[in-house]
Amino acid sequence: MAATYIPPHYRASLNLYETQAAISLIKADFEENFARALNLRRVSAPLFVDPNSGINDDLNGTERAVSFDIKSSGKTAAVVHSLAKWKRLALYRYAFHPGKGLYTDMNAIRRDEETDNIHSIYVDQWDWEKVITPETRNLDYLKAVVRAIVTAIIRTNEALEVRYPQNRCHLEQEVKFITAEELLQLYPALSPKEREQKIVKKYKTVFIIGIGAPLSNGLPHDGRAPDYDDWQLNGDLLMYHEPLDLALEISSMGIRVTPQSLQRQLAAANCSERLQLPFHKQLADGLLPLTLGGGIGQSRLCMLLLKKAHIGEVQCSLWDQATLDACAAAHVQLF
Template sequence: MSKVCIPQGYKTPLSVYEMQRAIEFIKSNFQVNLGNALNLRRVSAPLFVEENSGLNDNLNGVERPVSFDIPDVHATGQVVHSLAKWKRLALKRYQFHPGKGLFTDMNAIRRDEVVDNLHSIYVDQWDWEKVILREDRTESYLRQTVRAIMGAVCETNDALDIAFPSLHTRIDRDVYFISTQELEDRFPDLTPKQREDAICREHHTVFLMQIGGNLKRSGQPHDGRAPDYDDWQLNGDILLWNPVLERSFEISSMGIRVDEAALDRQLTASGCDDRRTLPFHRMLLAGELPLTIGGGIGQSRLCMMMIGTCHIGEVQASLWDPETVQTCESAGIMLL
């Protein structure tokens, strides 16, 4: 059974050729706007890391990385899930100073992803990371950064609407901030996903904060977060209301990264104390890595939102199950 939902009366907003032009326009413009907003410089990044380095993102702890042996260097490589940890080490190695950061194109394979309108086994995002001072590890600094990112998003969207007059996507610049506990208290009878839909229906641009720790009512986290990059008290997701799919739409997961105390606390809380012996974690616990804030911003997600497509396969090339292909073909939707 196909997991794809095609909105009634939906038609792809642009021709195939114009779609490619719009995708290129968004990607080239947004990375400039993001770099200017956060004082970031572009760097090169790896497609894979060494298995025992501790640098790969463990996501929710159950996803299997794509691994392969490398005989000539006597190692096993893993295709990255994201660059959440690698970026922090790179800031140290590349000698970035407080107030400056990096961004890069991150391409990943998540073989266990459940594919649907929004999810693909291929992940493309702008990964960014910035060095901060200890006094910047506050919710106020986090909110300031979120507003700067949304400014870059809206500037790109405004320019796209001028370059492609047939597109009329509206994205609200004003951000509504709410914690996962406040959201559970407000909608106690809804599932986490239903809560996100409900709050985005009311406030079209939302930053949902404090993801990872257990909530009071359910005793479960709102959503899974690895214990070794975001501080669960200083992180969150940028959610937009998607009028095409009539649902909440995550474009970014981000946060102030763990310091020594937060890492120690979260490794124990999540039962991941075995990671303390990995090279990255030893450096972090010893205070040898810079304090940072960072995140990932979905490239295909942003293109979907701004162009107004209903399926991620309209803006990126990936693999799909036969039912999805058939459903899209019947609806006149071309998957790249």
């Protein structure tokens, strides 16, 4: 979806006031279901970090972090892109034990994001991470966690329907698991996004395994930083969004790198110099625990469950004039 598009017959089922109340319900209910299912404790998290620490996520490696100088110290701070690395360090510092984890509200500014119906420069998500053991560092455990998250989403949707029966969102609880390579073999002539669209329209709830590593065509399914997820043990959770008839990514997650896979993936990405950064040194030295973690988009989840056609209907951001005009013409009110 390259630009803002509002389907001709789209009408929101809730007005602005009801939408605000529904967003509160979704966030409170899902947070409780999700934290209980994965045994997570809520913690506070940074909005910005030292850009020289190696903690900030570089996403696809091209996005520019928003940075600013601090008057009192003379230092520079960078607004986080995500908390993927910070969470693992926090589990180590807070002495979390295997089977337990943390979650937090993550708010970020992604200045280089190409905005459309589902992308904004403002990002809000539940970032989470939990300590695992060598015995649970496998795809079966990752799949079990994915199913638990989907179940939490289903339960929140049921609570929402009780409160707002006029808003009915049909979700598929059974998850279709498929590797990025298998998906490529199914639809070799299509782009990665087109492949996602095909498989999600068929199965409705899909988890694509193996994001970041080159596939048999020499290209990765999608970009993923080389220094947090193990590219063989990660994936994206997508669910079918009926109003826009598209595959909506709700979460990306994965089992994190070991010292060995860290060095292998940094070398593959031609950025082995990161091994000199403080975070990477701790990881390479084996000081940090084995973990599994990810992020779940808050606005994305609200957009899905409330059947909204534009992410600006569930969050406050800044939009270009073409977006404002398209939404105004379709009588879509943005926050």
